[in-house]
Amino acid sequence: MLEIMDTTLRDGEQTSGVSFSSQEKMSIAHLLLVDLGVNRIEIASARVSEGEFNTVKKIADWAKGAGYIDQIEILGFVDKGASLKWIKDVGCKTINLLTKGSYKHVTEQLRKTPQEHLDDVKREINLAAEMGIEVNLYLEDWSNGILNSMDYVYFMVDNLKDMPIKRFMLPDTLGILNPHTTMRACRRMVRRYPNLHFDFHAHNDYDLAVANVMVAIEVGVKGVHVTMNGLGERAGNASLSSVIAVVHDQLNMQTSIREDKLNRVSRVVETYSGLNIAANQPIVGENVFTQCAGIHADGDNKNNLYYNELYPERFGRKREYALGKLSGKSNIRKNIEALGIELDDNEMTLVTNRVIELGDKKEIITQDDLPYIISDVLKGSEKEKRVKIVSFAFVLSRGVRPSASVRIEVDGKEYEEIAAGDGQYHAFSKALWKIYTKLDKPKPDLTNYSVIIPPGGRTDALVQTVITWRFNGKTFKTRGLDADQTEAAVKATEKMLNILEDM
Known part of the structure; x- marks a missing residue:
């Protein structure tokens, strides 16, 4: 089964203007693991602050008692054991070790040779093993590395593949990949190292994160990284809700995610983050299960002609029929039926014309407005005005x-x-x-x-x-x-x- 790793509490918190309080982090961790059924969550970077230490320790204490401690992960660094000690002290058991996945990052940021960096990484992994901490390995800037310095990527993985590393994580750190390059890059890794577990970590700079995740799964990666509502640095990460819908429907694969909880968790994260979800964002946007055109509502009355597999009940939502200038009798009838109101054909025509008139003036009319419209129209049409x-x-x-x-x-x-x-x-x-x-x-x-x-x-x-x-x-x-x-x-x-x- 495909592994889903959510990094809302680590990478998602790098969204400009987003900072979760200790209680909010605890709440989100609980929602992700218990309610949604996410396989793993990355909740922090090591050595950030004393406040972060206390928050992570609180989450770790809860996770131990609830049986989720093996699903909690912390980003750590090649820093001679400082991150490992921090992770050990907070009570966690897994480090996502950040290493360099491109020749450019090694030589220009670290100013080291590939061999020097490899030696440093090996020492860190051996120390983690001595401390009883499991290692997943991030190859930072891997997408640039596999495209522009493939030999360096192979050098690193060739020399690390037999070490105690549970997962090799392939980040598109700068969001430069598209589905074609993602397919070629991930396929190279999977074919060269068929026995390794690869995760793919997408960024959404070109609005291709979900598409890139889909292709990476198709060519054999075993885990993907996501965030709630697509939170993340710059344009964000792959959205959990969209990825799950694609995996379940387009790839016909199973995950542990409980779809009916997605909307509720999404709304909680929206509140905590302070960033509003776009009304047209797939799966969780306010308007995505709203039919506006009257012809669509008519088709729904005739054997659900305008339905697809993304029916709202899957995600704890319901289909709505917008009222506005595009509304026809079918749209309005759907809303009136939901309110338990009965109108004859002549009354329906009067109400439809009034809704269209009002829709020309404003963007949308709600179902709650409809009784007022009906009352206004029917009472106003009783006789000729002098x-x-x-x-x-x-x-x-x-x-x-x-x-x-x-x-x-x-x-x-x-x-x-x-x-x-x-x-x-x-x-x-x-x-x-x-x-x-x-x-x-x-x-x-x-x-x-x-x-x-x-x-x-x-x-x-x-x-x-x-x-x-x-x-x-x-x-x-x-x-x-x-x-x-x-x-x-x-x-x-x-x-x-x-x-x-x-x-």
């Missing part, structure tokens, strides 16, 4: 009171006025009442004005404006629904004017 607000326009300038131009139609005849006020709606009201004064029509008193965002709705979608009126001793309310607060108030006012005609 009073219609034909148009209105506002002028706003700094240092000048807002003004409004209003045109209305009363019993088929149009009237227009302009007025200034203390705000947009106040200016609108004054212009309207100037018309009513000329027509010698009575005016109600406005006693309350409130704006409501539908529960669960979005502030960039719909608002409902509720205005309370008093007229001839009676109090009543009218409601207007729109993406714009003032326009919603205008619609509520139009309803009030028509009510007055019948009073």
Whole structure:
């Protein structure tokens, strides 16, 4: 079975601006190992700080008691045993030893010969064996090494393959590989050393990390490194959720990962990291299981014509049908069914047209908005309006009171006025009442004005404006629904004017 090593707590924490607290690291470690079923986790770099020492010790103490200590790994360095001592003191048992995987890194960063570096690495591995610490070996900058200094890579592995190293880990440190070069590079290693366990560690600089991981698995690597939500330095690492979906569906391979826990863990890491997941990120993005086009919802009603293997229930989610200008009756019907509301064909047409109208003004309408829309449409369509607000326009300038131009139609005849006020709606009201004064029509008193965002709705979608009126001793309310607060108030006012005609 393919091994999954998650390095959210080590490589993922190298994301700019991300730093997990001690309790957050403990929580993520528990979620990854216990809830998700990740095979191994890399939780820190050795010798970073006293605070990191205490955090890692806390995680190690928990892991020992829970039976997970063999799945905890620490990045360590060729430093004459300093990292090994640190790892031993915190109670961990595995070092991911960082060595140089390219000739350029050895000669220019370390300023050593390959033989000198090899000798240093061997001493570190022998010391680890004496201390009872298991070794996995990172070949840092391996992708550059295998492409540009292959003989050096072979020199290192040829001389280390018989030492007590459990895994050789092949990082694309600078994210330079593509699926073609990944295939050739990993295949060279697997064919030359068929008895060694290779891990592949991808970076996402060209947005190819998941594709590169897929190809590396196809040619025979036995483990891959991932992070939650693709966290990591620069453009990040391969995303765990995307890799798992690809492995399970495209490669038809099994892993230990519990898919139904992915979304929940992803959201926890999103909260702790402070980095929002893109709405269109595969598997865990907010919108990835949302159908927008009405034709897709229609197809889902007809034997799931627009479904693929990535059905949301696998990942602890559910399919949704967005409401907007692309919505058709099928989209809206799906949402209405979910709410337990029944509409006839004529009502469905009215609601669909209203959703499309609102969708032209704003990006998305939520299911929580729908009852408000239905109520607004059906109550507003009960009879012909005697009073219609034909148009209105506002002028706003700094240092000048807002003004409004209003045109209305009363019993088929149009009237227009302009007025200034203390705000947009106040200016609108004054212009309207100037018309009513000329027509010698009575005016109600406005006693309350409130704006409501539908529960669960979005502030960039719909608002409902509720205005309370008093007229001839009676109090009543009218409601207007729109993406714009003032326009919603205008619609509520139009309803009030028509009510007055019948009073």
